[in-house]
Amino acid sequence: MDNEKLSICTNTDTGLLKVIAFAAMLIDHVGYIFFPSAMWLRIIGRLGFPLFAYCVAVGFVYTRSVKKYALRLLAFGVVSQPFYTLAFYPESVGRLFDPLYYGDFWVALVNLNENLHLNIGFTLLLGLLALYGIREKKYWCTALSALFSLSPAFEYSFYGVGLIIVIYSFFKSSRDSFGIIVGIFLFAPFIVGNRFYNFLGFNIDPQGFAILALPLMLMRTNTKIKIPRLLNYGFYPIHLAVLYLINQFLQRGF
Numbered sequence: 001m002d003n004e005k006l007s008i009c010t011n012t013d014t015g016l017l018k019v020i021a022f023a024a025m026l027i028d029h030v031g032y033i034f035f036p037s038a039m040w041l042r043i044i045g046r047l048g049f050p051l052f053a054y055c056v057a058v059g060f061v062y063t064r065s066v067k068k069y070a071l072r073l074l075a076f077g078v079v080s081q082p083f084y085t086l087a088f089y090p091e092s093v094g095r096l097f098d099p100l101y102y103g104d105f106w107v108a109l110v111n112l113n114e115n116l117h118l119n120i121g122f123t124l125l126l127g128l129l130a131l132y133g134i135r136e137k138k139y140w141c142t143a144l145s146a147l148f149s150l151s152p153a154f155e156y157s158f159y160g161v162g163l164i165i166v167i168y169s170f171f172k173s174s175r176d177s178f179g180i181i182v183g184i185f186l187f188a189p190f191i192v193g194n195r196f197y198n199f200l201g202f203n204i205d206p207q208g209f210a211i212l213a214l215p216l217m218l219m220r221t222n223t224k225i226k227i228p229r230l231l232n233y234g235f236y237p238i239h240l241a242v243l244y245l246i247n248q249f250l251q252r253g254f
Helices: 002-006 014-034 039-045 048-062 066-088 092-097 105-110 120-135 139-149 157-169 175-187 206-218 229-251
Strands: 197-199 202-204
Touching (some): 014 206, 048 157, 048 206
Protein backbone atom coordinates (compact mmCIF):
# COMPACT_ATOMS: atom_id res chain seq x y z
CA MET A 1 0.00 0.00 0.00
CA ASP A 2 2.79 2.47 0.89
CA ASN A 3 4.49 1.88 -2.46
CA GLU A 4 1.17 2.44 -4.19
CA LYS A 5 0.71 5.75 -2.37
CA LEU A 6 4.19 6.89 -3.33
CA SER A 7 3.57 5.94 -6.95
CA ILE A 8 1.01 8.72 -7.44
CA CYS A 9 2.93 11.37 -9.36
CA THR A 10 -0.10 13.52 -10.14
CA ASN A 11 -2.18 15.87 -7.99
CA THR A 12 -3.23 14.50 -4.59
CA ASP A 13 -4.86 17.77 -3.47
CA THR A 14 -8.32 16.22 -3.64
CA GLY A 15 -9.83 18.91 -1.41
CA LEU A 16 -9.22 21.54 -4.08
CA LEU A 17 -10.27 19.21 -6.89
CA LYS A 18 -13.57 18.43 -5.16
CA VAL A 19 -14.34 22.12 -4.65
CA ILE A 20 -13.79 22.70 -8.38
CA ALA A 21 -15.83 19.59 -9.23
CA PHE A 22 -18.71 20.74 -6.99
CA ALA A 23 -18.73 24.17 -8.64
CA ALA A 24 -18.61 22.68 -12.16
CA MET A 25 -21.39 20.22 -11.32
CA LEU A 26 -23.60 22.96 -9.90
CA ILE A 27 -23.10 25.12 -13.00
CA ASP A 28 -23.85 22.12 -15.22
CA HIS A 29 -27.06 21.25 -13.39
CA VAL A 30 -28.25 24.86 -13.36
CA GLY A 31 -27.69 24.92 -17.10
CA TYR A 32 -29.46 21.59 -17.65
CA ILE A 33 -32.56 22.53 -15.66
CA PHE A 34 -32.94 26.26 -16.26
CA PHE A 35 -30.88 27.16 -19.35
CA PRO A 36 -30.80 24.09 -21.63
CA SER A 37 -29.70 26.13 -24.66
CA ALA A 38 -26.69 27.68 -22.86
CA MET A 39 -24.05 25.23 -24.07
CA TRP A 40 -21.22 27.06 -22.28
CA LEU A 41 -22.73 26.08 -18.93
CA ARG A 42 -22.74 22.42 -19.97
CA ILE A 43 -19.13 22.74 -21.18
CA ILE A 44 -18.01 24.02 -17.76
CA GLY A 45 -19.93 21.16 -16.22
CA ARG A 46 -17.85 18.59 -18.12
CA LEU A 47 -15.06 19.15 -15.57
CA GLY A 48 -17.15 17.66 -12.78
CA PHE A 49 -17.27 13.92 -13.41
CA PRO A 50 -13.61 13.38 -14.42
CA LEU A 51 -12.51 15.17 -11.24
CA PHE A 52 -14.85 13.04 -9.11
CA ALA A 53 -13.56 9.93 -10.89
CA TYR A 54 -9.99 11.02 -10.22
CA CYS A 55 -10.73 11.65 -6.53
CA VAL A 56 -12.26 8.18 -6.17
CA ALA A 57 -9.11 6.63 -7.65
CA VAL A 58 -6.91 8.66 -5.26
CA GLY A 59 -9.25 7.86 -2.38
CA PHE A 60 -9.01 4.16 -3.16
CA VAL A 61 -5.23 4.33 -2.85
CA TYR A 62 -5.30 6.19 0.46
CA THR A 63 -8.36 4.73 2.21
CA ARG A 64 -7.82 2.53 5.24
CA SER A 65 -10.89 0.46 4.47
CA VAL A 66 -12.23 -0.15 0.99
CA LYS A 67 -15.30 -1.77 2.55
CA LYS A 68 -16.20 1.36 4.52
CA TYR A 69 -15.47 3.54 1.51
CA ALA A 70 -17.79 1.40 -0.61
CA LEU A 71 -20.53 1.52 2.02
CA ARG A 72 -20.27 5.32 2.15
CA LEU A 73 -20.63 5.54 -1.62
CA LEU A 74 -23.59 3.15 -1.51
CA ALA A 75 -25.30 5.20 1.20
CA PHE A 76 -24.51 8.36 -0.75
CA GLY A 77 -26.13 6.91 -3.87
CA VAL A 78 -29.23 5.65 -2.06
CA VAL A 79 -29.82 8.93 -0.19
CA SER A 80 -29.26 10.99 -3.34
CA GLN A 81 -31.48 8.91 -5.63
CA PRO A 82 -34.89 10.45 -4.80
CA PHE A 83 -33.53 13.97 -5.27
CA TYR A 84 -31.74 13.00 -8.48
CA THR A 85 -34.89 11.42 -9.93
CA LEU A 86 -37.10 14.37 -9.02
CA ALA A 87 -34.62 16.91 -10.38
CA PHE A 88 -33.87 15.23 -13.72
CA TYR A 89 -36.36 12.43 -14.39
CA PRO A 90 -39.65 13.30 -12.63
CA GLU A 91 -41.63 11.66 -15.44
CA SER A 92 -40.13 8.25 -14.58
CA VAL A 93 -41.34 8.25 -10.98
CA GLY A 94 -44.79 6.88 -11.77
CA ARG A 95 -43.38 4.38 -14.24
CA LEU A 96 -40.98 3.01 -11.65
CA PHE A 97 -43.31 2.78 -8.69
CA ASP A 98 -46.73 2.19 -10.23
CA PRO A 99 -46.96 -1.52 -11.23
CA LEU A 100 -50.24 -0.82 -13.04
CA TYR A 101 -48.30 1.18 -15.63
CA TYR A 102 -46.72 -2.05 -16.88
CA GLY A 103 -49.60 -4.39 -16.29
CA ASP A 104 -47.57 -7.07 -14.52
CA PHE A 105 -44.32 -7.54 -12.63
CA TRP A 106 -42.37 -9.26 -15.39
CA VAL A 107 -43.09 -6.57 -17.95
CA ALA A 108 -42.01 -4.01 -15.35
CA LEU A 109 -38.77 -5.90 -14.82
CA VAL A 110 -38.03 -6.13 -18.54
CA ASN A 111 -38.57 -2.39 -19.02
CA LEU A 112 -36.73 -1.33 -15.88
CA ASN A 113 -33.68 0.01 -17.73
CA GLU A 114 -35.85 2.38 -19.71
CA ASN A 115 -37.00 4.22 -16.61
CA LEU A 116 -34.32 3.58 -14.00
CA HIS A 117 -31.76 6.37 -13.92
CA LEU A 118 -29.13 5.95 -11.20
CA ASN A 119 -27.12 8.89 -9.93
CA ILE A 120 -23.38 9.33 -10.07
CA GLY A 121 -22.85 7.70 -6.67
CA PHE A 122 -23.60 4.26 -8.08
CA THR A 123 -21.20 4.79 -11.00
CA LEU A 124 -18.44 5.82 -8.61
CA LEU A 125 -19.20 2.75 -6.49
CA LEU A 126 -18.82 0.46 -9.51
CA GLY A 127 -15.53 2.15 -10.30
CA LEU A 128 -14.29 1.60 -6.74
CA LEU A 129 -15.23 -2.08 -6.86
CA ALA A 130 -13.47 -2.43 -10.21
CA LEU A 131 -10.26 -1.02 -8.69
CA TYR A 132 -10.57 -3.38 -5.73
CA GLY A 133 -10.76 -6.30 -8.13
CA ILE A 134 -7.64 -5.14 -9.96
CA ARG A 135 -5.53 -4.58 -6.84
CA GLU A 136 -6.62 -7.76 -5.06
CA LYS A 137 -6.49 -9.81 -8.28
CA LYS A 138 -10.17 -10.60 -7.91
CA TYR A 139 -10.82 -9.91 -11.55
CA TRP A 140 -14.35 -11.29 -11.37
CA CYS A 141 -15.18 -8.20 -9.30
CA THR A 142 -13.76 -5.90 -11.98
CA ALA A 143 -15.55 -7.84 -14.72
CA LEU A 144 -18.90 -7.66 -12.92
CA SER A 145 -18.48 -3.94 -12.30
CA ALA A 146 -17.72 -3.36 -15.97
CA LEU A 147 -20.66 -5.55 -16.99
CA PHE A 148 -23.12 -3.69 -14.76
CA SER A 149 -21.81 -0.36 -16.04
CA LEU A 150 -22.94 -1.28 -19.56
CA SER A 151 -26.51 -0.73 -18.40
CA PRO A 152 -27.88 2.68 -19.47
CA ALA A 153 -29.30 2.96 -15.96
CA PHE A 154 -25.87 4.08 -14.73
CA GLU A 155 -24.86 7.68 -15.32
CA TYR A 156 -21.84 7.84 -17.65
CA SER A 157 -22.20 4.07 -18.07
CA PHE A 158 -19.04 2.18 -19.09
CA TYR A 159 -17.25 5.43 -19.92
CA GLY A 160 -17.44 6.44 -16.27
CA VAL A 161 -16.15 3.17 -14.82
CA GLY A 162 -13.55 2.89 -17.58
CA LEU A 163 -12.22 6.36 -16.78
CA ILE A 164 -11.72 5.44 -13.11
CA ILE A 165 -9.85 2.27 -14.14
CA VAL A 166 -7.64 4.13 -16.61
CA ILE A 167 -6.79 6.85 -14.08
CA TYR A 168 -5.83 4.29 -11.44
CA SER A 169 -3.88 2.12 -13.88
CA PHE A 170 -1.62 4.98 -14.91
CA PHE A 171 -0.91 6.35 -11.43
CA LYS A 172 2.19 4.17 -11.51
CA SER A 173 3.40 5.64 -14.80
CA SER A 174 5.10 8.95 -15.43
CA ARG A 175 3.13 12.18 -15.52
CA ASP A 176 3.67 12.29 -19.28
CA SER A 177 2.22 8.80 -19.77
CA PHE A 178 -0.68 9.60 -17.46
CA GLY A 179 -1.40 12.82 -19.34
CA ILE A 180 -1.30 11.17 -22.77
CA ILE A 181 -3.44 8.11 -21.97
CA VAL A 182 -5.99 9.81 -19.73
CA GLY A 183 -6.06 12.77 -22.12
CA ILE A 184 -6.93 10.49 -25.04
CA PHE A 185 -9.69 8.86 -22.98
CA LEU A 186 -11.15 12.25 -22.01
CA PHE A 187 -10.89 13.61 -25.56
CA ALA A 188 -12.41 10.49 -27.17
CA PRO A 189 -16.08 11.63 -27.03
CA PHE A 190 -15.24 14.32 -29.58
CA ILE A 191 -14.48 11.48 -32.00
CA VAL A 192 -16.71 8.57 -30.97
CA GLY A 193 -19.41 10.33 -28.92
CA ASN A 194 -23.10 9.96 -29.70
CA ARG A 195 -24.75 12.95 -28.01
CA PHE A 196 -24.34 15.66 -30.61
CA TYR A 197 -25.05 19.33 -29.99
CA ASN A 198 -24.36 22.34 -32.15
CA PHE A 199 -21.49 24.41 -30.81
CA LEU A 200 -20.05 27.26 -32.88
CA GLY A 201 -21.39 25.62 -36.01
CA PHE A 202 -20.00 22.15 -35.22
CA ASN A 203 -21.96 19.09 -34.10
CA ILE A 204 -20.00 17.70 -31.16
CA ASP A 205 -20.43 15.60 -28.07
CA PRO A 206 -19.72 18.11 -25.25
CA GLN A 207 -18.37 15.32 -23.03
CA GLY A 208 -15.10 15.77 -24.91
CA PHE A 209 -14.60 19.03 -23.03
CA ALA A 210 -13.77 16.82 -20.04
CA ILE A 211 -10.22 17.16 -21.37
CA LEU A 212 -10.17 20.54 -19.60
CA ALA A 213 -9.96 18.65 -16.28
CA LEU A 214 -6.63 17.05 -17.20
CA PRO A 215 -4.36 19.98 -16.22
CA LEU A 216 -5.96 19.99 -12.77
CA MET A 217 -5.06 16.32 -12.37
CA LEU A 218 -1.48 16.84 -13.52
CA MET A 219 -0.49 19.99 -11.63
CA ARG A 220 0.77 19.62 -8.09
CA THR A 221 -1.11 21.85 -5.65
CA ASN A 222 -1.08 21.92 -1.88
CA THR A 223 -3.99 24.03 -0.67
CA LYS A 224 -4.61 21.73 2.31
CA ILE A 225 -8.37 22.19 1.84
CA LYS A 226 -10.27 19.72 4.01
CA ILE A 227 -13.93 19.20 3.19
CA PRO A 228 -16.01 17.95 6.14
CA ARG A 229 -17.36 14.49 5.39
CA LEU A 230 -20.97 15.63 5.87
CA LEU A 231 -20.52 18.34 3.23
CA ASN A 232 -18.48 16.01 1.03
CA TYR A 233 -21.39 13.58 0.73
CA GLY A 234 -24.23 16.00 1.44
CA PHE A 235 -23.61 18.68 -1.17
CA TYR A 236 -24.87 16.51 -4.04
CA PRO A 237 -28.33 15.59 -2.70
CA ILE A 238 -28.84 19.00 -1.08
CA HIS A 239 -28.11 20.98 -4.23
CA LEU A 240 -30.40 18.67 -6.23
CA ALA A 241 -33.22 19.22 -3.73
CA VAL A 242 -32.73 22.99 -3.87
CA LEU A 243 -32.71 23.05 -7.68
CA TYR A 244 -35.84 20.90 -7.79
CA LEU A 245 -37.70 23.19 -5.37
CA ILE A 246 -36.65 26.31 -7.30
CA ASN A 247 -37.80 24.72 -10.53
CA GLN A 248 -41.15 23.81 -9.02
CA PHE A 249 -41.50 27.33 -7.66
CA LEU A 250 -40.85 28.85 -11.11
CA GLN A 251 -43.12 26.40 -12.95
CA ARG A 252 -46.05 27.11 -10.66
CA GLY A 253 -45.56 30.84 -10.99
CA PHE A 254 -45.23 31.69 -7.32
